[in-house]
Amino acid sequence: MAKPGARSGSRLDGRSTREKITEAAVDTLCAEGFAGASARSIAAKGGFNQALVFYHFGSVNDLLIAALADVGRTRMEEYSAALQKVDSIGALLVSARSIFNEDLDRGYVKVLSELISGASTFPELGPRIWNEIRPWLGFTEAAVQRVVAGSPLEAVVPVSDVAFGIVALYLGLELLSQLNGERGAVESLFGALERFAGLIASFLPATDRPGDSAL
Amino acid sequence: MAKPGARSGSRLDGRSTREKITEAAVDTLCAEGFAGASARSIAAKGGFNQALVFYHFGSVNDLLIAALADVGRTRMEEYSAALQKVDSIGALLVSARSIFNEDLDRGYVKVLSELISGASTFPELGPRIWNEIRPWLGFTEAAVQRVVAGSPLEAVVPVSDVAFGIVALYLGLELLSQLNGERGAVESLFGALERFAGLIASFLPATDRPGDSAL
DNA sequence: GTCTATACTTGGATAGAC
DNA sequence: GTCTATCCAAGTATAGAC
Numbered sequence: 089m090a091k092p093g094a095r096s097g098s099r100l101d102g103r104s105t106r107e108k109i110t111e112a113a114v115d116t117l118c119a120e121g122f123a124g125a126s127a128r129s130i131a132a133k134g135g136f137n138q139a140l141v142f143y144h145f146g147s148v149n150d151l152l153i154a155a156l157a158d159v160g161r162t163r164m165e166e167y168s169a170a171l172q173k174v175d176s177i178g179a180l181l182v183s184a185r186s187i188f189n190e191d192l193d194r195g196y197v198k199v200l201s202e203l204i205s206g207a208s209t210f211p212e213l214g215p216r217i218w219n220e221i222r223p224w225l226g227f228t229e230a231a232v233q234r235v236v237a238g239s240p241l242e243a244v245v246p247v248s249d250v251a252f253g254i255v256a257l258y259l260g261l262e263l264l265s266q267l268n269g270e271r272g273a274v275e276s277l278f279g280a281l282e283r284f285a286g287l288i289a290s291f292l293p294a295t296d297r298p299g300d301s302a303l
Numbered sequence: 304m305a306k307p308g309a310r311s312g313s314r315l316d317g318r319s320t321r322e323k324i325t326e327a328a329v330d331t332l333c334a335e336g337f338a339g340a341s342a343r344s345i346a347a348k349g350g351f352n353q354a355l356v357f358y359h360f361g362s363v364n365d366l367l368i369a370a371l372a373d374v375g376r377t378r379m380e381e382y383s384a385a386l387q388k389v390d391s392i393g394a395l396l397v398s399a400r401s402i403f404n405e406d407l408d409r410g411y412v413k414v415l416s417e418l419i420s421g422a423s424t425f426p427e428l429g430p431r432i433w434n435e436i437r438p439w440l441g442f443t444e445a446a447v448q449r450v451v452a453g454s455p456l457e458a459v460v461p462v463s464d465v466a467f468g469i470v471a472l473y474l475g476l477e478l479l480s481q482l483n484g485e486r487g488a489v490e491s492l493f494g495a496l497e498r499f500a501g502l503i504a505s506f507l508p509a510t511d512r513p514g515d516s517a518l
Numbered sequence: 519g520t521c522t523a524t525a526c527t528t529g530g531a532t533a534g535a536c
Numbered sequence: 537g538t539c540t541a542t543c544c545a546a547g548t549a550t551a552g553a554c
Contacts, residue, residue, distance in 0.1 A: 118423075122423075127547075129547095131441070209335055209338040211339070250415065256475055259479070260471030260474035352539055
């Protein structure tokens, strides 16, 4: 099957057809889940013909992976600027909370969690999804590293383990809050974490960077 | 559709047909995921007729919920005894680690995570799954409560938030380790948590219970 | 590049024989 | 309570007209 190049799309209301399709795929994945994200339901949601999925992406699964890569790239651009500035646990948590809420609203984490579940049904998806997650592990690890840099925590906190745990927690919180349809428990948990961060800060000496608290 | 009572099953190799079906459902959910857990594939895995699913459970989704309830009951029985004795964070972590590994081996968490994902496709599943999770939140909360009881942590740790976070982390770790097919990262994380618990213990006074360390 | 039409497959569910 | 046979809906994918 000949796959058209990314630049060959014609424009309909300002977006290429390719973009329309990946956006509809994201919407469908969020609204109907992996098992409900068929070529037909995606096409119905996006208002285009079902056959276009196969013309542009070859298969439904290939489309879903492309959609995941798209939202991943978008989020990485949006959030990396914000997290570059983070240099305390408190600030990290505040950022994490707002990012989490935004992801929940826009369904970004949902796309990921649905695809991970779908990888059990189509094992070939597994490595391709993992490729999309890896940058986020590195990204998270860098943020954690920046936060502990220069404090006594640096010697005792295994940043790669913590990053892995944060990403896992993020996924799990999404699953649970999707399930019970409310965000109160997550908000409450973030509040508790922020208070805990303050508690740890009180046990630590100030850093050598003037004006900064270590936490 | 008349649903047969739970006691009316005949015996084949020691298990009732109902049990054979729920066990096959668990196996299929683990091996093929929610999208692959059709009546036909479940029946093939269990070596029985596809029509039995509908006779005994009415629908595939009803079977899957019944399977989740079954594994939930089994795990609750197995683990509650172990966790009753836990009264320190260190012991809690050791228990949590072995429980997590056992769940991973036997696919218990997998059944749950696949069904949560499936609830996006069939919203009526959501509340029914939540009913199966709630006891685990209470269970986890009780364990955390027992661990902080009598220590200064009791005043600052919001046990219900922590329990919610633990369950979420548990789900997220399962998703990730299922995806990359290895358990190293999770083992490493548990190790880090256990060291961290020791660190916190060193900041706390001993409890009033002789022979016990607060952590 | 996009549409219609269609071939083929799988899955949910039921009827009725045993 | 279990099996065979079957119906119908939905899905993937392709061919070919436009």
